[in-house]
Amino acid sequence: MEIGVLYLVLGVLAFGVALSLRLSLAAVDAARHLAAARERQATPPPGEVIPAVMARPLQAGPRKHLAGLGMPSVLLFLSSTCPKCRQKLPELAGYLPQLEAAGLELWLVSREPAWRLRRFLRGSPLAQHALRVSMREYKELNPTMGSPLYLFVDEAGVLQAGGMIGDENWQSFQEQMREIEETREAA
């Protein structure tokens, strides 16, 4: 057997050992992170101004300062790989007229690449309400990376409530949206 073969095998083994060491250390990091994650809240602290994050609109437009939108807003965190999020899209898009009537803004905050987000929102009016942020910024707003998650933020950027879509606060929000729709229809 050629010496070249032995060098090749030894080289592959050395890389294999290095990779396995690195993976063991990464697994320790992941375990440490998971232990810390247990104490982490799903949303930024309520009653405080949300972290200052500049977001890029998916479609053309200026960057937006999420803590200083100047209007009460609903921030939504959906993922294209969560089947539940896709089912929610029509319902959420249906709230847009009511929200406008009530003087509220709705923004969908995502960390996904633009092409993936465009595909997720194709044919939905929510595409005009989508904002992109970096992974670090996303985790400041949504520390446990939960989805579908919402944050209600007032005009000063203070977090009023937040949680998973479908919880108690969200249900009362749905109720309000229905009432606004009924009033609009009556008018």
Next chain:
Amino acid sequence: MTAAAFLAVALRMTAALLLLAAGWGKWRTPGQFRDNLSATFGVKPRLAAVLAPGIAAAEAVLGFGLFAGGAASQAALAGALLMFAVFTAVVAWKYATEDIVKCSCFGDADRSVSGFDLVRNFAIICGIAFSLALGSSASFGMSWQATICACGVATLFAVVLAYFHEIVMLLLYAKEGVV
């Protein structure tokens, strides 16, 4: 025996191990693979019920064929190349056009196909093509010690490739907890 010939044998065995792992994974969780075939790839349920065990069996046959050596291996290499190329093309097309693509190609967890899986498949295709290009003469005159050595290297390659997505996620995102 040259280093290139040794590598060709190791890569052939890697493909064999990956095919056996894929076949075994699908065999072990037949329902999951069958459901993914209908849900993601639009195969009719009745056809999927036949196709799922058929694909698993074809992978196992090719896997064993690759171990055999000689002309049988060359034929199995060509078959494996075709199979991986077709599967990768279908999965890549779905990945580019749909949000959630579930494959359970290795009978793995219930996760969506990622770009890393496609990179992995491309690497496997390149490896098989390399092995095929060097021909059956590659394993000629290989001692049994060298064969065992090639098997060991192939096992390392196969484990890294089969778990490529998990490995990359762990290396990139362990600190951020997105694993």
